[in-house]
Amino acid sequence: DAGVTQSPTHLIKTRGQQVTLRCSPKSGHDTVSWYQQALGQGPQFIFQYYEEEERQRGNFPDRFSGHQFPNYSSELNVNALLLGDSALYLCASRSISEINTGELFFGEGSRLTVL
Amino acid sequence: TQLLEQSPQFLSIQEGENLTVYCNSSSVFSSLQWYRQEPGEGPVLLVTVVTGGEVKKLKRLTFQFGDARKDSSLHITAAQPGDTGLYLCAGEGWAGTASKLTFGTGTRLQVTL
Numbered sequence: 001d002a003g004v005t006q007s008p009t010h011l012i013k014t015r016g017q018q019v020t021l022r023c024s025p026k027s028g029h030d031t032v033s034w035y036q037q038a039l040g041q042g043p044q045f046i047f048q049y050y051e052e053e054e055r056q057r058g059n060f061p062d063r064f065s066g067h068q069f070p071n072y073s074s075e076l077n078v079n080a081l082l083l084g085d086s087a088l089y090l091c092a093s094r095s096i097s098e099i100n101t102g103e104l105f106f107g108e109g110s111r112l113t114v115l
Numbered sequence: 116t117q118l119l120e121q122s123p124q125f126l127s128i129q130e131g132e133n134l135t136v137y138c139n140s141s142s143v144f145s146s147l148q149w150y151r152q153e154p155g156e157g158p159v160l161l162v163t164v165v166t167g168g169e170v171k172k173l174k175r176l177t178f179q180f181g182d183a184r185k186d187s188s189l190h191i192t193a194a195q196p197g198d199t200g201l202y203l204c205a206g207e208g209w210a211g212t213a214s215k216l217t218f219g220t221g222t223r224l225q226v227t228l
Contacts, residue, residue, distance in 0.1 A: 041221065043203075043216075045217070106158050
């Protein structure tokens, strides 16, 4: 049973470029959340998707957008990259039927470096 | 803005020593979770505490949730090198069926032989 898988694992971009990160949730999970973890800090909530809609959003600018597909996988898009966007981007999934008790599973993350 | 502060930020101890990590917030959360994260990996859930005053034990790890559900502590007895990692507390908040975790600043623990 595969856990949460993310791709790519590492990538380097330059300022002003755009990036797309991908996430496949754990089997049986239908909600996906994205977090940004800067070096030496705890993760910060970006947004959560369920039924292909953004359900809750953290304090991130509109440059950060996402999408959830019918197979529950998700993408995180960041436009007009800034140096400060360099971070580990984590995807987490859970089943809506276990929303109160189910464990949130995290992927290993995508390490983005903006030069 | 809900904030979770952890202390200490860094801790370097020898094998066999005991330690306590604290997580404090000005806000009440519906539950509080503790995670451990190793380099190159995502956080892995250790425990969830829900009830004020709750104490949970996981082998050598003891977790406590404050009576007011604003603070928590993690105590490790007889630390081992395998305990090395980044320990994160996180409070869960809800908006309908949507939830989000607010993570603490993290405590980086190093246990040496």
